[in-house]
Amino acid sequence: MSRETYHYEKIAKAIAFIVANAKAQPSLFDVAEEVSISQFHFQRVFTEWAGVSPKRFLQYITAAYLKEKIRESSNLAELAESAGLSSQSRVYDHFITLEAVTPLEFRNKGNGVSITYGFHETPFGECFIAVTERGICAMAFVDEVTRNEQLTLLMKKWVNAAISENHIVTQDYVNRIFDPSGQTPVRLPLIVHGTNFQLKVWEALLKIPNGSVTTYQQIAKSIGVPGAVRAVGTAVGDNPVAYLIPCHRVIRKEGILGEYRWGSLRKKALIGWEASRLELQNSLVP
Structure with missing residues (x-):
């Protein structure tokens, strides 16, 4: 270990x-x-x-604190705008872009696509990450039991792709994701399989600033389908790229953190860690 x-x-x-x-x-x-x-x-x-x-x-993970953060995030568009590029906590978020696989890539199940994957340590335990020439196509937190599960899921989704392990290549991505300090910000493109509805939800998640939280209801409202809260919840749970598409920042309206695909305890760690880091960054601003 x-x-x-x-x-x-x-x-x-x-x-x-x-x-x-x-x-x-x-x-x-x-x-x-x-x-x-x-x-x-x-x-x-x-x-x-x-x-x-x-x-x-x-x-940072009490219901009272989280309820206050929910009130602050009543309008996702305004929240994202107010964070702005001037905030260090948002600089790297602005370099994350989301793109769907092309219809041809979807039909061919990755034929002609090369995918490199690796397993790496992070501040939140081990992660699995897979990348193509166009960007990151999968990321998940894993343990000894789920290591093979993630690789199997990748192979099922990209049946005809050339898939190989190269931790040297993927380590560079992990460094940029979890240790960006002192590095020149580089765009992190995400290339994902998803329906139009899922893509709308995942794009909305990218607008939640670091250190903030929102609710499933607010996500539904922000994409113009206020009555589709359950469907939004399903799309949030289907997020294929952990951490970068920050589904951990979506909580229940009561201020309860709720479940998380990669463990409710890890969700507490992520939200508390981001809030702590934001406080530190803000304390350094003159």
Whole structure:
């Protein structure tokens, strides 16, 4: 197990414990004991990962905080516009573009397409990523059990493509996604299979700024089908590119995080981590 995976597993276990025992307000010592590392080491690891203390992190995933964030995001278009390129938290989001496979690629199931895939460590555990010459075509968080599942899904979707593993190629993409600091922003094109309705939903997800959340109802309203909340939920769940198409930023209107294709605990980690990073970035703005 790599150092990054080890740390994320400890952090995920700590988040689960903190959430489950929120009313009792467990001490730093209690949490460190639960994850079987020293209090000093846990504090350092958690703060390095989140940028804030465990206590502060917990505030970002409470229903009260999330309800307030929902009120802020009542209009997705205005929210995206207000974030703007001047905000460091949105700079990289603006370099993500979404494109559907061509009708010919769909009919031929990838004939003539070369796909490279790899497995890599991230701040949220191991991920699977697959890329073509035109962009990223799949991304998912995995564990030992689901590793082969993701590769099988890729092969079923792109039956006739030439698929090969090359972690050196895919590592460059992972670096740009999860460690963009100090790098020149580079466009990250996404190439996906999807219906017109799914594409509309996924495009709407791309408008949710880093550190913000919205609801299924707001997504439905933003794409002009306010009555299609259930269908929107299904499309959100079918998201083929984890993290970059930020379906984790969609929660229930009650401020409850809800389920997540790659685990509800990981959704808590993602939302809390993004909110923490946004606070840090804003504190550095003069």
